Amino acid sequence: MASELVGVGIVSGTSPSIAIGRAHRLAPSELETRQYSIERKDVMHEVARLNNAFSLVRAEIDELASHVSPDAPGEVRAFLDLHRMILDDPLLCDEPRDLVRTRLINAEWALTIQLEAVCKQFEAIDDEYFRSRSQDVRQVVERVMKALVSGRNATVSLPPKPADGERLILIARDLSPTDMLHLKERAEVDVAGFVTEMGGRNSHTAIMARSLGLPAVLGVPHAREAIAEGDLIVLDAETGRVHIRPEPDALAQFQQRLRAQIESRLALRKLKSKLARTKDGIAVELMANIELPSDVRDALDAGADGIGLFRTEFLFMNRDQLPDEDEQYEAYAKVARAMKGKPVIIRTLDIGADKVLTERARRGLGIAAGSPTVESNPALGLRAIRYCLAYPELFLTQLRAILRASAVGTVRILVPMLAHVHEVEQTLSFVARAREQLKERKQRFDARAPVGGMIEVPAAALSLPAFVKRLKFLSLGTNDLIQYTLAIDRADASVAHLYDHLHPAVLQLIARTIRIGNKARTPVAVCGEMAGEVDLTELLLGMGLRQFSMHPSQILSVKERLFTLSTKTAAKLAARVLRADDPLDIRIALERAMAKPAAK
Ligand code: PEP
Numbered sequence: 001m002a003s004e005l006v007g008v009g010i011v012s013g014t015s016p017s018i019a020i021g022r023a024h025r026l027a028p029s030e031l032e033t034r035q036y037s038i039e040r041k042d043v044m045h046e047v048a049r050l051n052n053a054f055s056l057v058r059a060e061i062d063e064l065a066s067h068v069s070p071d072a073p074g075e076v077r078a079f080l081d082l083h084r085m086i087l088d089d090p091l092l093c094d095e096p097r098d099l100v101r102t103r104l105i106n107a108e109w110a111l112t113i114q115l116e117a118v119c120k121q122f123e124a125i126d127d128e129y130f131r132s133r134s135q136d137v138r139q140v141v142e143r144v145m146k147a148l149v150s151g152r153n154a155t156v157s158l159p160p161k162p163a164d165g166e167r168l169i170l171i172a173r174d175l176s177p178t179d180m181l182h183l184k185e186r187a188e189v190d191v192a193g194f195v196t197e198m199g200g201r202n203s204h205t206a207i208m209a210r211s212l213g214l215p216a217v218l219g220v221p222h223a224r225e226a227i228a229e230g231d232l233i234v235l236d237a238e239t240g241r242v243h244i245r246p247e248p249d250a251l252a253q254f255q256q257r258l259r260a261q262i263e264s265r266l267a268l269r270k271l272k273s274k275l276a277r278t279k280d281g282i283a284v285e286l287m288a289n290i291e292l293p294s295d296v297r298d299a300l301d302a303g304a305d306g307i308g309l310f311r312t313e314f315l316f317m318n319r320d321q322l323p324d325e326d327e328q329y330e331a332y333a334k335v336a337r338a339m340k341g342k343p344v345i346i347r348t349l350d351i352g353a354d355k356v357l358t359e360r361a362r363r364g365l366g367i368a369a370g371s372p373t374v375e376s377n378p379a380l381g382l383r384a385i386r387y388c389l390a391y392p393e394l395f396l397t398q399l400r401a402i403l404r405a406s407a408v409g410t411v412r413i414l415v416p417m418l419a420h421v422h423e424v425e426q427t428l429s430f431v432a433r434a435r436e437q438l439k440e441r442k443q444r445f446d447a448r449a450p451v452g453g454m455i456e457v458p459a460a461a462l463s464l465p466a467f468v469k470r471l472k473f474l475s476l477g478t479n480d481l482i483q484y485t486l487a488i489d490r491a492d493a494s495v496a497h498l499y500d501h502l503h504p505a506v507l508q509l510i511a512r513t514i515r516i517g518n519k520a521r522t523p524v525a526v527c528g529e530m531a532g533e534v535d536l537t538e539l540l541l542g543m544g545l546r547q548f549s550m551h552p553s554q555i556l557s558v559k560e561r562l563f564t565l566s567t568k569t570a571a572k573l574a575a576r577v578l579r580a581d582d583p584l585d586i587r588i589a590l591e592r593a594m595a596k597p598a599a600k
C-alpha cells in the first residue's frame, strides 16, 4: 500500500527536484554496539584497537582526498578537511584511551561516552550553525566505530548492479560527506537521491547534496522502519515528501513532472552561450560569486560573464597557518587565468562576525593569547576592512598577491564593509604601498587594476558622493545591507522572520546607490543573495541595475527571466514599488509582475 513520509527537502538549483528509484537501505548505525567492562590485562589490547580504528579512518579520508578531482566543488575538500580535523582532535582520539585505562571499559563504550560528552558541548552552543556541527562529530565517530567493530574501514555497501535503467534511492540513518564521495565514485550504480533520518537544512549532508546535485529529503524520522529494501520510492525534494510504493496513477504523474523538469533544465543549458539581454535589447552582465578557486568551474559551466565576488576569506579559515603571499597569488592567479580575460573581482579579507580565524592563526597575527574569541556583538566588531586596517601586514600581503594576479588576467580589488571615507583613503594608500613594494621587487602587476567598494553599511549608502569620487566601482552587499539597516543579525534564527529584503528602507538604499552610481558613471553591481532571486530581477533591472553577481547555479534562471523583461516596464514597476511604504503592497506588486506572461 502506498504511504508517505515528510522531512526537509534539499534541492540543487541545477538538477531536478524529483527522484524515482528503488530503495536501498544502508546498514543500521554501528553506534549501537556492545559495551562491557574489561580486566586490566586487556587495556593494551583495547587501546590498540582504538588506535587501529582511528588510523584506518585517517587513511581512508586521506585516500579519498587524494582522489578529489581539482574540478570538484569546493565544499568537497572542505568537508574532508573538517572530518580529518575532527578525527585528529585530542578530545576524540586521546580521551577514549584514557577512559579505557581509568574506567576499565571496552573501546566501543569509551568512544560512545566521549562522543556524547563532545556532542553535549556542541549542543549547548547558541549559534545554530555551530550547534549542528555535532552531526559531523557523530559521522566521524560512526566511521571509527565501524572500523572498530569490523577491523576494516567503513565504505558504504551498495547492492550489485540494479536492473537495467533502474536508479537507487538510498535510505540511511545518516550519510556523511565521506559516504557521499564514495557513492559518487561508484560509477556502476546510479544513485538518484537519498533519504536520511538525521540532518537538516544547514547540515553538511545538505550542503554536499546541493553541490553534488543530488535531490534529498533529510530528517525523516523512522525512514528505515517504514521503507523496505527494493521498495519503489518517489522523492520530492521540493515539498520534502517521500512517497513509498506510489499508486500507478501517482507514479505516472511524478514521471511526467520529472521529464518536464529534465527538459526545462536542458532548455536552460541552451542559454549558456547566449548574451544576457532584456527583451528590448539592453545588455546585462551576469557574474558569479565564488568562495574557493575550484568554484570557478561552476562559474564557467554556467557561462558567467566574470567573477563578481571572490570571497577570499575561505582561503584563510579552518587552518592554523595563514596562506602566505605566494599561496594566495597562486589561488587568485588560477581564477584570473581560468576566466581568460573576463573580469575577476577579488574581495579583500572579510574576516570577523560568523567567519572566524582559528585561535592559532589569530595568535600568529600577534593577537594576545586569552583575548576574547567571541565578541559580544561580532557583526558590529572588528570585521572585514576594519580587521585588515588593524593588521597592516596581513592586508599588504593580500594586496600584493591580488596585484600580482592582475598580471595574468583582468583583476579588480573589492573592499568590504566600508563605512567611513577615511577607510577608503587608508585602503587606497595601502594599495599604493603594495604597488611600490612590487615595483621595488620588479614583480609584474596591472597598474590600472581598479579598486572598488562594497556598499553594505547604510552609512556608506548615505554618503555615496564621497565614495564614488574615490572608488572605481561599487558592489551592493545586500546580505549585510539588510542586516545593518534593519538591525537584524543575519545568523540569528530567532529574528530571521524580521530579515526582510523588501523592507522599504532597504529598497530605498539600493535604488539610491544604483541611481547615484549610474549618474556618476561608476559601475554598480549587486552581489548579495538578492541578485540571484528571479522574482527580484525585474525590480533591480527597473532600478537601473545592469550588473548582477550570484551563486553560479542561479545564473541561467536569471538570464531566462531577463529575456522576457523590458527595461521600460521594469522601471515602472520599480517606481511603483519605491512609492509603497508597506512590504505587503510591494510583495503583491512583485507577484503580479512575475505572473505576467511577458513584457511589452
Ligand atoms: C553581502 O553582504 O551581501 C555579501 C555579498 O557579502 P557576504 O555575504 O560575504 O557578507
Ligand code: MG
Pocket (backbone or CB within 6 Å): 416, 456, 477, 479, 480
Ligand atoms: Mg557582506
